[in-house]
Amino acid sequence: MKSQGQKRLLKIYNRLFKHFGPQSWWPGETQLEICVGAILTQNTAWSNVEKAISNLKKENCMELGRLKEIKIKKLASLIKSSGYFNVKAERLKSFIDYFANHHRGNFKNLFKEKPEDVRHSLLSVKGIGPETADSILLYAGGVPIFVVDTYTKRIFYRLSLIVKTATYDEVQSFFMKNLPRKTNLYNEYHALIVMLGKHYCKPNPVCSPCPLKKCPARKNKKF
DNA sequence: TGCCAGGCCGGGT
């Protein structure tokens, strides 16, 4: 027996999927690249991250050994376009150190632990918070865990499905309680939410062509 | 031009 919440979330998903088509995330070729991208895109437009990733590749630095050796200043200069380049260089380094030291730089080793344990240890790495950890779990590890971001909160608050003050964990469990635990569904759903958010769901609600017709922000209501 | 972008940390209350 499906609850109202379950039906509503699936309906929204279907509408977004129909509108935008399959997203086939993550936009990265390797598991390492997904992790790097997840850190670089923190509070940053993906277009800025792309340049940084292309710089890293150009210097053959999208590779564990090189990332271990590279000096922090050099790394920062390569990822400049992604913003916060000093903190992000530190964060990349702390992830790389953790990954190399605890898992011998092998993703099979990382993901063979229980997902809760992987999440917990990722969160203990300085610079990796819940969204980055969950992005790594879902998109690099194929773990069925729902990724929450600012768009998710904004959109589903406007749809009155969550409260304004809902925490990351609260929003995540709302989705996971109301959706089947399917990696592919979570993968596409989050990607579609980002797509919607980028193009239609700005902080200042002026969203007339938004495919979610029930969203009150279409009428420029204040939130 | 100011606002915004696929967060997170650390210090202060």
Next chain:
DNA sequence: ACCCGGCATGGC
């Protein structure tokens, strides 16, 4: 336990 400033580039 919350709250807030700091971190920074690039696109519109």
